[in-house]
Amino acid sequence: MAARxxxxxxxxxxxxxxxxxxxxxxxxxxxxxxxxxGSRYFFPSFFSPPRLVFDIxxxxxxxDFDMDVGAPRADLQARIKIRARSEDRIRSYPDGAQLYRCxxxxxRRLHALAKGECRQASDxxxxxxxxxxTACETVPKIEASxxxxxxxxxxxxxxxxxxxxxxxFTTLPNIRDRDDLARVAMATTGIIHMQTTSDRPVxxxxxxxxxxxxxxxxxxxxxxxxxxGLVAPCHLLFHPFARGQPAYYEVMGPExxxxxVKPGVNLLIQGRNISVAEEDxxxxxxxxxxxxxxxxxxxxxxxxxxxEQVGHLDQLNDETDLFDFWIxxxxxxxxxxxEIDPRLLKPR
Numbered sequence: 001m002a003a004r005x006x007x008x009x010x011x012x013x014x015x016x017x018x019x020x021x022x023x024x025x026x027x028x029x030x031x032x033x034x035x036x037x038g039s040r041y042f043f044p045s046f047f048s049p050p051r052l053v054f055d056i057x058x059x060x061x062x063x064d065f066d067m068d069v070g071a072p073r074a075d076l077q078a079r080i081k082i083r084a085r086s087e088d089r090i091r092s093y094p095d096g097a098q099l100y101r102c103x104x105x106x107x108r109r110l111h112a113l114a115k116g117e118c119r120q121a122s123d124x125x126x127x128x129x130x131x132x133x134t135a136c137e138t139v140p141k142i143e144a145s146x147x148x149x150x151x152x153x154x155x156x157x158x159x160x161x162x163x164x165x166x167x168x169f170t171t172l173p174n175i176r177d178r179d180d181l182a183r184v185a186m187a188t189t190g191i192i193h194m195q196t197t198s199d200r201p202v203x204x205x206x207x208x209x210x211x212x213x214x215x216x217x218x219x220x221x222x223x224x225x226x227x228x229g230l231v232a233p234c235h236l237l238f239h240p241f242a243r244g245q246p247a248y249y250e251v252m253g254p255e256x257x258x259x260x261v262k263p264g265v266n267l268l269i270q271g272r273n274i275s276v277a278e279e280d281x282x283x284x285x286x287x288x289x290x291x292x293x294x295x296x297x298x299x300x301x302x303x304x305x306x307x308e309q310v311g312h313l314d315q316l317n318d319e320t321d322l323f324d325f326w327i328x329x330x331x332x333x334x335x336x337x338x339e340i341d342p343r344l345l346k347p348r
Contacts, residue, residue, distance in 0.1 A: 011035055011104040014126070015084055016228055018097045019322045020311035021334035022238070022289050025049070027249070028322065029236070029287070029311070030067055030082065031097055032228055034126050035104055040114035041128050042069045043171070043234075043254045045077055049247065052326060061086040061323040069113045072171045072255060073180070078113050080106035086323040091124060093229045095283045096315035098322060115171040115255075119225070127225040127273070130169035130257045133184075133218035142222065147266040148274070154345070155185055155235065155253060156302035157211025162344040164282040167259040167267040167274070169226060175218040183255040185302065186213040197239040198293040206298045226274045230281070232260045235288040235301030236311060242293070250292070252301040260284070286310040286340045307342045 013035030017028045028050045033042040044067040051064045062085045068077040081104070088101035104110070117129040132148065142148060150165035170184050182192055190212035196204045237250040259267060265280040288304060289311040291297030300306035312335060314325055 007108070008105050009108055009110070011106060011110055013102055013104050014038075014090060014099055015082055015102040016093075016097050016099045017084070017322065018233060019314040019316060019325060020287070020289070021314070021338075022309075022311045023335050026326070026334060027311075028063065028065060029233060029249075029313075030065065031233060032126075032128070032231065033067070033069070033082070033102075033104070034118060036111045036114065038120055038126070039117060040111050041116060041118040041126065042067075042113060043115050044069060044251055045254045046251065047249050049249075052323070054323070054327060056327070059086075061327075063322075069115075071113055072115060072173070073183070074113070078107050080104055080110075080113075086321060089321050092316060092318050092321075094278065094281075095229075095233075096285075096313055096317070097233075098316050099228075121227060126228050128228065128231070128257065130171060130224055130226055131173055131221040132167075132169050132224060133172075133175050133221050135217060136220045139220050139222060142269070146269050148224075148269055149266050150259075150261050150264075152263060152346075153211070154302070154304040154343075155256070156209065156304075157185060158209050159303070159305075159348075160346040161263075161304065162346045163263065164260050164284075164343055165263050165265065166232070167261065167276075169224065169257040169259075171255050171257065174221055175215050177215065181213060181215065183253075185253055185256065186211045188212070188214055194298045196293055196295065196298060197242050199242050204295050206295045208299060208302060210302070223272055224269070224274050225272050226257060226259060230259045230274065230276060232258045232283070233287050233313070235290070235304070237290050237292040237298065237301060239292045249289075284313075284341065284343065285315065286312050286342075303345075304343050305345045307340065310340065312338050312340070 016031040046068040048066040054061045070077040084100040084102040090099040152160045192208045194206040235252045260282045268275045288301045290300035
């Protein structure tokens with residue numbers, strides 16, 4: 001007997017999105033979903049291309065897309081449907097992202113799919129409850145200093161970046177086994193295995209080099225609240241149409257939360273709150289969007305020096321939202337001739 005499909009419910013929330021362009025396609029990157037009366041936040045693991053509907057005469061438009069979400073360590077993801085309307089924009093962020101009210105169609109007990117708790121700050125933005133894992137003996141030193149040191153290491157932890165440092169956090173409340181290490185791009189062997197997506201009879205396998213670590217080196221969790229506006233966008237993998245399945249996007253490291261700052265800048269700690277002066281932030285106008293059909297594409301988001309496979313991020317603001325931009329630039333090339341200020345790796 002087939003299982004009865006789960007009945008879906010409609011919820012209200014807020015979605016932070018970015019408008020991106022890669023060669024031959026434009027799409028929305030969902031950053032953070034806020035729901036459950038503003039008390040929980042959700043990160044996508046996978047998301048679909050958007051479906052936009054425009055009413056030019058009334059000037060009211062909306063966008064639909066799907067996201068797969070799940071709690072930390074969740075083996076199974078749940079697919080939820082998001083709708084945001086043009087009249088429901090709440091705020092624009094300095095890096096071009098925008099926050100919209102949205103409706104969410106998802107399963108009952110939506111809160112069980114959340115990555116963690118959040119709260120609304122006095123400036124209207126939301127702060128996300130995250131964790132920084134370190135050795136036990138390091139904790140009192142961090143607390144006494146009032147700062148959290150940033151790291152120049154790339155996402156894989158194998159090369160140092162020359163023009164940006166990151167404050168690293170995670171949604172995992174502890175690092176308890178090898179699977180948890182893999183979720184934050186580490187491994188006891190220094191290798192994570194990944195497989196391509198294509199129509200080839202036999203897929204290629206990438207032996208990705210990552211930072212070699214044990215759980216003992218991350219035995220203590222420090223709890224912090226990080227504003228949405230400080231969170232750097234995640235890199236992506238684009239999975240093309242293959243084996244009759246539609247194309248989709250995968251978020252690299254959905255358990256990893258990073259705050260990008262200028263080299264040598266540290267993050268300020270006030271109680272549990274993390275803050276960075278705007279002039280000390282280091283933001284980029286692109287994310288790496290690797291092509292999952294090739295081994296080099298799988299590796300690109302982790303190396304972070306890939307400048308060909310990218311998603312260019314539009315710098316939307318209070319005057320121009322994603323719908324206005326899409327209408328004004330429809331059916332046009334948004335990639336050719338576009339230059340980026342790339343992340344740079346230090347020489348070996």
